[in-house]
Amino acid sequence: MPKKDYNWIIGCLTLVLSLAILFGGQFLWNKYAVANPINKMFQNINGVESVTVGRLNEQGKNNEKVKIYVKLNNVSNLQNLYSEITDGLKQVDGGKKYDIVIQDTRTPELEQFYYTIHYYVQEAIFTGNFAAMADHITAKAVSAGVDAQIYVDTKNIYLKMTRGTAEMYVIVPRDASSQGGK
Template sequence: MNFKRDNRLAFVIALAVTVATLVAGQLLWQKYAVARPLDSGLQGIAGVTAASWDESKNGDITINVTLGGVDNFAKTYGEIGETAKTILGKRPARINLVDSRTPELETLFHAVHFHLQEAVATGNFSAMAERVDAKARAAGADATMYVDARNVYLRLTRGGASLYAVVPRPEAAAREVK
């Protein structure tokens, strides 16, 4: 009788030690195999002033990147995405850009957003550039735009404030599904 109780106690202790070891291993792996390489990789990208990330309960990762003065926004955004993909592999991640936007820049962005969406739909990016640039100058701001196969990138600056926006091109998503 006493032997059965001792076996159960040994089983419970072994189970607790196993679970504790697995949890500790997972936390160490997360810290040394994901967190540190991701943080140092993102900090090494020109124009990135700060980076952090959060993992949701379903495993999705949100990478928060604070941008300072960026010479080529499209290149910087691409480097952020490649760094995340290299470290995270196939785990889903979303890049959240943190900038120094002001209410005036947000108002300007909402005013030019229609031109961005129209260009994405029609492919007329030169007209978009002219219209966005004209509205930015009228608001006392500077607009820098980039277009690649996946996205349209917009940087609005006024004084020391900046607003960064990425508008996905739907046909790029359709090409990637194939």
């Protein structure tokens, strides 16, 4: 075999081996340094059914946020649960930014109900009249046969809508630059 062909084969093998080591290292780091501590933290929180930590390479090059998919079930107080989640994530790794994606058992009827009331939520964010928002949402919920729980704190508005066995959780940031659950 000529020496030139031999150098190309070694170069290609070296490149493939280097890429395999780099991607394998990233996978192991994501699993053991990011996902495992987060999963352990979520095991102690009531109302959290399951947690999935997104892979870092799906985040994009300039986005340093780690996506965390949290499936909720039978949450008694969404505001307390969300505070417990965000406080726990700060303790696991205070410097990292997380994008919490809430998964629930929503139905098209609950989504339609949310679309009819989200104007009240946006209006309350702009005007600060959260009592009127709660009254309007409660009235709409009674007429639609939906059980709605509304919580407000300095950062977010928390909505839990239940109809039968279906539940829908929505966290709306009060500040457009704030991070909320989707």
